[in-house]
Amino acid sequence: MRTAVLRKEPSTIPAAVDTIVGVRGISKNYGNVEALRGIDLDFPRGKLTSLLGPSGCGKTTLLKIIAGLIEADAGTVTIDGKVVRAPGPERAFVFQDFALMPWATALRNVAFGLELRGRARTEREEIARHYLSEVGLAGFEDKYPHELSGGMRQRVGLARALSVDADVLLLDEPFSAVDEQNRRKFQEDLIRLRATQNKTFIFVTHSIEEAVYISDRIVLLSPRPGRVSQIIEPDIDRSGDPERIHRDKHYLDTVDEIWQGLRQYVE
Ligand SMILES: Nc1ncnc2c1ncn2[C@@H]1O[C@H](COP(=O)(O)OP(=O)(O)OP(=O)(O)O)[C@@H](O)[C@H]1O
Numbered sequence: 001m002r003t004a005v006l007r008k009e010p011s012t013i014p015a016a017v018d019t020i021v022g023v024r025g026i027s028k029n030y031g032n033v034e035a036l037r038g039i040d041l042d043f044p045r046g047k048l049t050s051l052l053g054p055s056g057c058g059k060t061t062l063l064k065i066i067a068g069l070i071e072a073d074a075g076t077v078t079i080d081g082k083v084v085r086a087p088g089p090e091r092a093f094v095f096q097d098f099a100l101m102p103w104a105t106a107l108r109n110v111a112f113g114l115e116l117r118g119r120a121r122t123e124r125e126e127i128a129r130h131y132l133s134e135v136g137l138a139g140f141e142d143k144y145p146h147e148l149s150g151g152m153r154q155r156v157g158l159a160r161a162l163s164v165d166a167d168v169l170l171l172d173e174p175f176s177a178v179d180e181q182n183r184r185k186f187q188e189d190l191i192r193l194r195a196t197q198n199k200t201f202i203f204v205t206h207s208i209e210e211a212v213y214i215s216d217r218i219v220l221l222s223p224r225p226g227r228v229s230q231i232i233e234p235d236i237d238r239s240g241d242p243e244r245i246h247r248d249k250h251y252l253d254t255v256d257e258i259w260q261g262l263r264q265y266v267e
Contacts, residue, residue, distance in 0.1 A: 020045040020200050021066060021168060026075035027225075028061055035061045037225035039075070043168075047216035048194045048201040052208065052258070054265045058226030059204040060096075060172055066202065067093045067170050079168065089117070092166035096173065098157035100145045106132060106156050107141040113164040124163075131159040135189055151182025155189065162197065171203045183210070184242070190214050191238055208262070212236065212254045213245065220258065223265050230261060 021043035028036040035058040043049050051059040064070040066077050068087040076083050079090050087093075092113070100109045107128050114124035132141055135155040145153055161169050171190075178186065191214055194201055205211050211218045212234045220230040234254050238245060245251055 018045045019043065020080060021202070022076075022078040022081070023062075023066065024076050024078070026062065026065055026072045026077070028058070028065065028070070028072050034225040036065075036072075037227050039226065039228060041219060041228060043200060043202060044217065045167075045200055046198060048190065048203060048214055049217045049219060050203045050205050050211040050215040051219050051221060052205055052211045053221030053226065053229075054223045054262065055206065057221045057223050059221060062221075062226065063093075063170050063172055063202060063204050066168075067091055069093065089164065090166055091168045091170060092161035092164050094154075094157045094161045094169065094171040098153045100153055100156055102145050105142050105144055106137060106148065106159075109145070109156055110159045110163050113160055117164065127163050128159070131163045132156070134162065134193070135159045136185075149182065150178045151185060154178055154182070154186055158186075158189065158193075162193070162199075166199075168200045168202065171201065173203070173205045173207075187214050188242060208255050208258045209246075212251060212258065213238075218258070220261060232258060 019042040023039055023041040023043075026036055026039040039062060051062060053059055061070060065072045068077075068084055068091070071085070078084065079088070101112065104112070107125060110128035110132055111124040114127060119127075129138075129141060132138060135158050137152060137155055137159065140148065140152065145156070148156065158171075187210060190201065190203070193199070194214075203214070213236065215234060218232040218234065219228060220232065221227065222229040232254070234251075236245060236248070236251055236254070
């Protein structure tokens with residue numbers, strides 16, 4: 001039987017061979033709420049890493065600190081070895097509510113990041129069309145957000161992040177905005193994009209199944225104050241039929257192993 005690589009002592013993890021995002025000693029308090037304490041992490045280039053952990057453990061806070069949207073109280077974030085303290089063109093953030101402009105079409109929403117970067121209209125629309133098509137939304141260019149389902153809006157948000165050509169995509173898990181079918185579809189999109197786009201994905205999720213299904217690496221955070229409690233590399237063969245993978249023994253064993261580690265926090 002193949003087993004997932006479980007690393008129980010984060011301090012002993014060797015530096016990733018090719019780290020794109022480095023997090024060192026990140027701590028964050030909101031008033032007297034200690035959200036994160038001393039997070040050290042390396043995110044490997046070209047891989048999909050999920051941040052997983054109990055509600056309120058600081059997953060979104062860590063993601064936003066990496067994005068430069070929230071300032072940490074201590075510690076540093078590096079991109080390719082360079083310290084960053086604010087948002088930058090090498091990172092794109094997909095918000096929980098997708099943050100689409102309701103008055104703009106899908107095409108304009110996707111092209112907006114390029115508009116901000118001063119790209120000419122024909123060029124940015126061409127790029128936006130390409131990425132809408134990449135996420136399965138060809139033909140929906142002229143629809144407004146209210147004419148799209150939650151899952152489609154999510155994919156517009158993803159296309160917008162892809163279109164600005166950032167190396168690192170930061171995705172905050174949508175809560176109730178998408179149903180189960182759209183969630184599955186989105187997971188398929190992520191697996192495919194991760195294989196074809198040469199980008200690094202950092203993804204916040206509540207779902208153990210989702211994390212095991214899509215991730216190269218899972219960072220398990222402890223309850224607040226969030227600390228790295230475990231790093232798991234699921235090593236799932238995703239080449240086959242999704243239904244088969246969801247029934248695969250190795251997949252199910254890995255889900256169970258993580259659940260055994262997490263259940264102490266919810267019982
Ligand atoms: N702006 C804020 N002001 C005060 N407390 C905050 C703020 N943002 C987050 N918190 C608190 O910090 C802790 C971590 O929040 P965060 O949203 O990062 O966790 P999370 O793991 O993403 O949670 P969830 O899984 O529920 O989305 C929580 O206790 C939350 O209530």
